[in-house]
Amino acid sequence: MTTASLIGNLCLGSAPDSWGIWFPQDEHQTPYARFLDELAEAGYKWLEIGPYGYLPTDPKVLAEEVGKRGLQVSGGTTFGALHRPGEWAEMLAHTRKIAELTAAAGAHHLVFIPTMYRDEKTGALTESPELTAPQWASFGSRASELGKILLDEYDVRLCLHPHADSHIQTQAEIERYLNESDSRYANLCLDTGHVAYGRGDNIDLIRRYGERIGYVHIKQMDPAILDQVHAENLSFGEAVKRGVCVEPPAGVPNPAEIVTELSTLDARLFVIVEQDLYPCAPEVPLPIAVRTREYLGSCGLSGTTRPGASA
Template sequence: MTTTSEPRTVAGNLCLGTAPDSWGIWFPEDAHQVPFTRFLDELVAAGYSWLELGPYGYLPTDPKRLAEEVAARGLKVSGGTTFGALHRPQEWDEMLAATREVAALTAAAGAHHLVFIPPMYRDEKTGDFTEGPELTAEQWNSFGGRANELGKILLEDYDVRLCLHPHADSHIQTQPEIERFLNETDSRYANLCLDTGHVAYGGGDNLDLIRRFGERVGYVHIKQMDPDVLKQVSAEGLSFGEAVKRGVCVEPPAGVPDPASIVEELSTLDAELFVIVEQDLYPCAPDVPLPIAVRTREYLSGCGLSGSRRPAL
């Protein structure tokens, strides 16, 4: 197994968990994906006790059944996940209704964070462009206000906190785009899910973001990207889906950014945070994820990450 040579002091403000993404789960249903029961069983076998819900509909959406499946395995839920287009006002009502469903399930599971992912402007499977890669000035002008409005609804109606997740092939991908989002939103209602891999994919500096915007980091996805594949993305104009097929997401410590440095910097924040492992594997053979999950947990444990306590709000 891969471990660090000298285990660091446990970062007491950080709580380690994982997500369906680390088992190659991108969709509610897909022939390439393992059944949710196998995912939950293997999550436990890999030594994790906290999980993010992943794409709405993959795990049971009935709160009672979800609670039973999770409790039967001694698991706990860190947060929910959803996609939404804040730059498309014509879709607000539909987006809000869908987000409310995820927020209600998240709250029923005892979690208080909703990871909100902007839609990709390239198709996840074909790589075809579905819209332009940059928001217009008009779209930017209202983006922050809509994020604040949505975050206020989630907080007041569900006690769930909106954490926007920068994502490859989305309009919140580069560091300037991330910073603009943070500068144009209210910290009471909208903050950042720092996804270390996607920040690196977009050419950003994770440590700089933590140092300058640490009070806005509400939740963390920890992952790494292969720098050689990132060069191919730039040189060939690859879509994120194609980059994943080429193995852009790697297990630590093979890629960028350095997980130990991320953990060390996060440990200095005056906040308690979930740090959720993600390694985009879609599509992958069923037997691939579990050994990776075990090695990743052991490596991150050596960096000081533990999943033994629940962060305070």
């Protein structure tokens, strides 16, 4: 593929997930210093913070560790259960800490991942995969309330991330979330791989809900393993172990088509590489990260300029 012209409204970055990082601490994960070293070596300039506690949570230490490698932070990451009113206070307090760190790092986006209804390591169900009508109402209103707090107090925008084994997984669930939340405060982190995992249509979402897309994770899934997921009712953890997340351009959706469609939006967006690799050998991520950056660069994605903080 010949090198494409760089697309001005899109900025490429990566995340700890692409180094097999799912947890703040885990014996199977590479130390954060090696992740940062290899991220810079791979040619990326922007990174997402990842699970709170993996990278330093002291803003000064984080700034030093990131800055001395020529890196910058694109956004923060957190999990939460917006459909459980009894957990609101605790979740809000935790989210505030992450928003504070995100803002201190100079970033303006918080990727919010709904709590999964399966245990991440065992795959066992921890609650019903379906929300009730009252839970849906709580989800939409709480997302809007949280988004307003983050924007008003931290200048950080809430971008909810559809995720496998969560209640925002299928396209119908994504659309219901968007329709039941306030577009001023609650928007979408379009994760192309998780949309494909839930049998959704990324291009359709971009075309119909482009104004709600505030941030992007670019990811690919192996269609053969997706068929196994649906045939065998596999957990996402098991699917990852089988290799459902693949290096572009080997899977679905087509990254070049996604980049082309995103380039039509009237918004400046971070496009963050994620390839779920947990657990993986320490030597695995770096060569993949280099090849992925080079491939996405050939699609027109660059990491040299900073998008604005518009929703």
